[in-house]
Amino acid sequence: MKRTVLLFCGLSCVAFVTAQDYQRTDYGIKATVDAVDVEVQFFTPSMVRVVKSPHGESFKKESLSVVALPEKVGFKVGTKDGAIVMGTKELQVSLDTSTGALSYETADGRHLLAEKPAEKPFTPFDDAGDATYNVYQAFKLETDEAIYGLGQLQNGKMSQRGQVKNLVQGNVEDVSPFIQSTKGYGLFWDNYSPTLFTDNASETSFRSEVGDCMDYYFMYGGDADGVVAQVRHLTGEVPMLPLWTYGYWQSKERYKSQGETVGVVRKYRELGVPLDGIIQDWQYWGHNYLWNAMDFQNPQFNNPRKMIDDVHAMNAHMAISIWSSFGPATKPYRELADKGLLYDFRTWPASGTESWPPNMEYPSGVRVYDAYSPEARDIYWKYLNEGIFKLGMDAWWMDSTEPDHLDFKPEDMDTKTYMGSFRKVRNAYPLMSVGGVYDHQRAVSSDKRVFILTRSGFLGQQRYGANVWSGDVGSSWETLRKQVPAGLNFSLCGMPHWNNDIGGFFAGQYNKSWNDGTAPKNPLYQELYVRWLQFGAFTPMMRSHGADTPREIYQFGKKGEPVYDAIEKMIRLRYSLLPYIYSTSWEVTHRQSTFMRALVMDFPRDKKVWNMNDEYMFGKAFLVAPVLEAQYTPEKVVKVDEESGWNRDNAGKADERVHVDFMQQKSAEVYLPAGTAWYDFWTNEKMEGGRTVTRATTLDIIPLYIKAGSIVPLGPDVQYATEKPWDNLTLRVYPGADGSFVLYEDEFDNYNYEKGAYTEIPMAWDDSSRRLTLGARKGEYKGMLQSRKFTVLLPDGRQKAVSYNGKKVSVKF
Incomplete structure (x- = not known):
């Protein structure tokens, strides 16, 4: 149908030009350009779906990832300079009627992204007897723009610029054709076939093997958290996981009897080491x-x-x-x-037999x-x-x-x-x-x-109570280093629950032979395991697991020995942080937050962090800088993948005949992002951000820093997550900026929270008045604490006890 030009708010000045052919729909427009049918649908004022197909061809596309429906958002439409221009209060979308390319701007005209006109977006393809297409679309990105996502890759990269990657699911790589940019937008290429992602000087593109149509979603969130919120709205929100799942997990390949399995739990209880x-x-x-x-x-x-x-x-x-x-x-x-x-x-x-190697007869x-x-x-x-x-x-x-x-x-x-x-x-x-x-x-x-622990993930899986782990990775320092950006990029896709095998799955290179289980006695492996466990303490699931050697704490020595003590110290720290972690879990579910936060999420103006792949935030308070290089032992270069590992090709390559003094002090360099002050978690020393510092480390210490303005609740010493009520929490307050925190509690393992059975206690620190205010408790649930005490602790050692019965109370320092 014919439409005359409209002048409306939300678009830049629109002049009257020759009218273009397009059809306005309830959610957007339809048009045909150069024998390609194009449909643009607004799902929200800041999110659009784009569907392209060869002109006149009918098809049915049912998305497996997307659960949202388009909304009537009150958009305007008109034409300008040969383009059909659509606008909402958040976003402006233009369709070039000569090339069919779309471009995206903010409502105030700031350029975000543009398609690159494609010469052959559809190439005929015979898919097992079904006539369909290879589909392709390219985009033009700015040179200094960083992008993140694509799922969980083992390439060690934080920004995913400058690579060609075939996106197909594998044991140690979980792919999702989704990216988000430092410009505050996200792009989901809604296709499930093997897809070639390309980013080079001329284009950023997706090319999928099979597609009856080309189908993608563009979303503008303003920042990384905003993009995560958009993609979760599109593909599903995150349910609460049980509190106990955030405790410590023990596993190995494999416990061979029920007596052995139960015996591991009994041994932890006898040792007094927490386990859930x-x-x-x-x-x-x-x-x-x-x-x-x-x-x-x-x-x-x-x-x-x-x-x-x-x-x-x-x-x-x-x-x-x-x-x-x-x-x-x-x-x-x-x-x-x-x-x-x-x-x-x-x-x-x-093979049907359990012998090794497999008997293919x-x-x-x-x-x-x-x-x-x-x-x-x-x-x-x-x-x-x-x-x-x-x-x-x-x-x-x-x-x-x-x-x-x-x-x-x-x-x-x-x-x-x-x-x-x-x-x-x-x-x-x-x-x-x-x-x-x-x-x-x-x-x-x-x-x-x-609760589902699973080896592979695809966008939308966050709605299914799933925590994805990084597969059968090899035990090496290089592999450990790659896990950090792997987890961060996975999280930036909107899937917040991620973990990895603490210690790496294939540890056989630290044994004399693949199955003699000597690795826990090998200092080379001991150091790697401890550093991996310290990283694992600051992931959404702390889980020790692997082949070739046992991983239980008592396999590494006994209490009073440095390796054992370092492991126990980090497990206990994890349990003390459960009120913080569980409240963060509520922020993930209720406010679309993220556990493992690439530094660009919280410090986007500091370009030094855009491609930083060895530090991250855990929740909004903790800066985690895991030790990712060997400090006490020679770092052996070990290359093991899931195929060679299962072929037992990784045996006996890391000699344990070294003398190691794990009591020596070492050091690590840490960059503190600009724009805030930081506190050393272990010493409470305060320092300004925007600089690199050298932090002394020991085997039981990794660099941990707290952002000024943070409020961190610490829980009781327990053997399991729900052993003691949170009736006397310590609230660590870190001055230097205003801050807030919401302490969340519910029944910990059912779905009554979906019916409103939970409580929130808002907390706010006013830095100028040096006052912490505990707001009135919101909500209720069966068995909740009616009254409790808090011990408020400042970095300088000052502390005050506060009695709290659900009503607003404040304490001034």
Whole structure:
């Protein structure tokens, strides 16, 4: 239809020009440019969806990630200089009617991003017999603009500029075609097929193998937190996880009997070292032909209900390994196979025998299930529920959710799924498999929050109670260094729960042979493990796990020895921070915040931090600078990936015959971001930001700094997260700026908070008057503390006790 030019608020001055052809819709516009149909839909005043397709072709696109719907936002539309211009109070979008390229500006005219006209956005492609397209779109970025995201990569990069990366799910890389910029915008390329991301001097582009249309979302948040809020609105908000999941977890590959599993928990209780989670890894089901039977057929696990009850009796919780595949002797396999819901490509394990190396004369026959099928997800849950959940299991360790794909052949991608070829939907497999378990558990229980530890993730998975870990990474300093930017970029995609195997999964290079378990006695590994654990204490899940060697604290020595003491010190610090961590979790759920915060999130004006890959904020208060280089031992260059690791190729490469004095003092350089003052967490020394400082370190100390204006609650000394009430918390207040904090509490492990059963205690520090005000308590829940005490502590040692009964009270220093 014809539209005349409009003059309206929110756009720069618009002159009357020749009218262009376009159709206004309830949410945006439709137009055809150069044989390409273009539709622009406003989802919010600051977010638009762009869909392009060959002219006149019909298609149906159902997003797997997106849960939001477009909104009627009161946009204006007109034409200017050969462009169709749309505007809201937040965003201005222009469609060039000669090239079909879109550009984005803020409402006041500041340029954000522009498409680069594409010569061939659609290339015909035969996708396993279905006529479709390769789809491509390029954008033009400014030279000094930094971008983040793409999921979790192992490239060690903070900013993702200047690379070519094929985005496809793998064991140690979890991909999502999402980026966000230092200019305050985000871009989600809504495609699930293998996608080539390119950033060079001429373009920043996405090129996907399969797409009936080109489909992406542009969002303007103003800053990194704003972009995270936008992408969570688009793809799903984050539910609260149980308090206990933020405690310490112990695991290894693998505990071989229920007595061993329960014994680990008992040993921690005897030692008085805090513990909340124990994980049972694979083969509790028996041999590989029974792979993932979701049933305890291994005679070493002859009474699983008692195993779980014994763990619960010691006030701990348990997670168990479940997979995306099934052995041919299992009940789920038979039912799924009868319905054609299993894939034919090879997956882990390759052999049906447990001998090493795998005996391929006895192939396992294990097959991956079709997680895209609602019926298959129902079958999956049926056996999981009957075989394990009803026994009282607390959480799921969903392994191989990428899924494992051995001996890849191009024709494997032709495999038919419920939603088309595997190629078409390949990258969304973890989203569908994890979502299936979450949705089914929520449907049958509201008393126990869903918690899923999983090896792969895709944008939208944050809505499923999932914490993604970085896969079977090798035990090396270089790998440890790469985990920091991997977790930060994953978090910048809007998925806040991330962790990694403390100590690295493959530790065999620190053993004399791959299975003799000597690594905990090897000083080279001891130093690496302690530094990795210190980093892990400041991630959303503190979980020790790996192959080749045990990881329990008592394997590293005994109390009074430097390695043991350093491990225990960091576990206890983690528990003292639980009120801070759990309140931060509420900020994540309720106010779209983020646990692991790249420094650019809080200090965007300090360009020195834009590409900093070795420091970050944990919540809004803590600056964490983990020690990422060996200080006491030679740093061996070890290259291990998940394939060579499982081939046991990593044995005996790091000689332990070195003499080490772990009591020596070392040092590390730390950059303190500009714009604020900082306090050394350990000494309370105050210093100004915008400079690099040298911090003395010992094996049990890493550089930790607190931003001026922070209020940090510290909890009681406990053996498990809920052992003691938070009735006498210490509030550390760090002067130098005004600050605030909200202490959040609820019943800790059910969904009553969704019905309003929780409390918030707002706290505010006025720096000029040196006054801390505890505001009136908001909300209530069953069993809440009616009154309590706080001990307010300043860095100079002054402290005051405050009695609090839910009413506003203040204390002045």
